[in-house]
Amino acid sequence: MVNDRVGDEDFALLPDLAVRPLGGAVIWASDEFFAEKENLINPEPALHQRSTFGHKGQVYDGWETRRHRGEPGDDAAIVRLGVPGVIRGLVVDTAWFTGNYPPAVSVSALEVAGYPRAEEIAERDDWVDLIEHVEIAGDSRNPFRVDSEERWTHIKLTMHPDGGVARLRVHGEGRPDPELLGLGPLDLAAVENGALVLDCSNRFYSSPNQLLYPGPARRMGEGWETARRRDDGNDWVRIRLAGPGLIRLAEIDTSYFLGNSPGAASLTGRTADGTEVELLGRTPLQPDTRHRFAIAPVAASVEEVRLDIHPDGGLARLRLFGEFGG
Secondary structure, three states: EEEEEEEOHHHOOOOOOOOOOOOOEEEEOOOOOOOHHHHHHHHOOOOOOOOEEEEEEEEOOEOOOOOOOOOOEEEEEEEEEEEEEEEEEEEEEEOOOOOOOOOEEEEEOOOOOOOOHHHHHHHOOOOOEEEEEEEEOOEEEEOOOOOOOOEEEEEEEEEEEOEEEOOOOOOOOOOHHHHHOOOOOOEOOOOOHOEEEEOOOOOOOOOOOOOOHOOOOOOOHHEEEOOOOOOOEEEEEEEEEEEEEEEEEEEEOOOOOOOOOOEEEEEEEEEEOOOOEEEEEEEEEOOEEEEEEEEOOOOOEEEEEEEEEOOOEEEEEEEEEEEEEE
């Protein structure tokens, strides 16, 4: 598996497939004596408060194992991705770990069918290396580009031999389980079904990727919000759908956005040959509201959608329900 340490983290604009709000979970660790494994996939940056001691020592916002004392072996943790998919890049973040970070790490991956027990996954010997035993720095973001088109469901982070890691970020593109496709209408704009934000006009306050997350937003920071415009333009986001399809219902959710929700929104589809199709004309929006709009049938399926908000503001979620084909 080819991987490169990178300084220009273009892949970091892609969704973090492991993050907890997407349903990621740390299902197993060889040791978590000093700090819990679950911290690895918290969405917020790691925090630190000096001289905050518990019974086992300084409290760290990350995953930290005990010191090895001559015994062989390395420490590892396994993350079940919230959204299985293709991985484009990884970040091993050792924020605040200075004298206790691992000198080297490896990262490997698996595609697992069904829902086996964590212990069964940990015992498997067919893990595929994405990063092979590479040195890392302490109190730093350590980014790595991954060159693979395989679909993965689980990631194993191995420390050589022990220490602490604050966060593991797994950036990529969602790929749904092929066996679940074609069973009925689905959200063509869901990241878990393979949709992806291609571009947007502004991401000042938060990432537009969050528009495509599963479940309702729990607060304003879990949506997409732009800076205030001081011109005559408007903000927008382009989305590649999970696949070419016919959209029947759109949900534009402004939940938790009150004084900063857009005044209106519109939706434009783009077919495979580049033809633009109006799906929803400019329509007024209300603050803190889940809006649902029937979409008039169109002659051809669309593979991209552009959401325009007028003039700016924030949205919690965008849902585009329909079916593949057409």
